[in-house]
Amino acid sequence: MEACAVRRAFPRPLVALCVFAFVPLLTGASHRTANFVVDAPTTEMARTIAEHAEACRVSIAKAWLGQELPPWNTPCPVKVKLTRGEAGGLTSFGFNRGRVTDQSMSVEGRLDRILASAIPHEVTHTVFAAFFGGPMPRWADEGASLLSEDERERRRQDDIVMDLFGRRGDLPLGRLFRIEDYPSDLIGFYGQGYSISRFLIEMGGRPRFLKFVKAGLKVGWDNATKTHYGLADVRELDRAWRSWHRLASTTPPPRDALVIRAQSGSADD
Ligand SMILES: [Zn+2]
Incomplete structure (x- = not known):
C-alpha cells in the first residue's frame, strides 16, 4: 500500500x-x-x-x-x-x-x-x-498492519528495509519504539516497523507480539523484551533483529508465511 x-x-x-x-x-x-x-x-x-x-x-x-x-x-x-x-x-x-x-x-x-x-x-x-x-505504538500498529497486505506489498517493504540498511538510515529500536507521531521519513518508518514486527512474530507468534507491545507501554521496552523474548534489553533485541535481517536478506523465508488470508487462524501462543 x-x-x-x-x-x-x-x-x-x-x-x-x-x-x-x-x-x-x-x-x-x-x-x-x-x-x-x-x-x-x-x-x-x-x-x-x-x-x-x-x-x-x-x-x-x-x-x-x-x-x-x-x-x-x-x-x-x-x-x-x-x-x-x-x-x-x-x-x-x-x-x-x-x-x-x-x-x-x-x-x-x-x-x-x-x-x-x-x-x-x-x-x-x-x-x-x-x-x-x-x-497502539505507531511502529507496531503500522508495521504489523503491513503484514496483512499481499505479497507484492510485502516484497516492496522488504526492498525498503534493504534500502534502510543501505543508504536511507534506520533508527535504533529504542528510539523507534518511542515514536508517537508519524516522522518525516514515513517510508523508512513503515519499512522499519514492518521489519521488526515480522522479526518478532517469526520469533514468537502474533499473540506474544501483542503481549509484548502491551507490556512495553506499561513497564517499559527493556522489561517487556526480557519477559516476552528472553533477551536482556532493547539493545540486545536490536542486535538480534539486525542479525536476522542480514540472514533473511540472503535466505528469504517462504513468502506466504505471514499471509493472514492463507492461515487457518488459530492463536499460536
Ligand atoms: Zn496503517
Missing part, C-alpha cells in the same frame, strides 16, 4: 496525518453488511468491498486474537475513492475508557489494490484498536 495513517481522537490529543488529499469523494452507492457500510462509485463495488472487509475482519481477528471480534454496535463507515493508482487509506478512532467509541475508514486506489492491500491493512488497525482499547 502506498501509505496509511491512523487518526486517534482520544486519549492522545488529536494526531492527524492526512497522507492523501482526500478530495470530495465521488460516492455513488452504498452497501451495508453487519459491521461495515461502504460508500463506493457503484453498488457492486460497494458490495464487493464490504464483503471483503467482513471476511478480513474474521480472518485477521482470528489470526491475531484467536477469535472473532464481537459485532460492532455501529457499522464502520468506509469511503471509497477509485483512482488508477496504488492503494492508500486512513482510519480514525475515538477511544474512551479503554474502548473504541467510533471508527471510520477511507480507502483509495485501484479496486484490485484496495482489496489486496488497503482493506486488509485498515481492518487490521480496527482489530488492534479493539484489542488495545487505545493507541
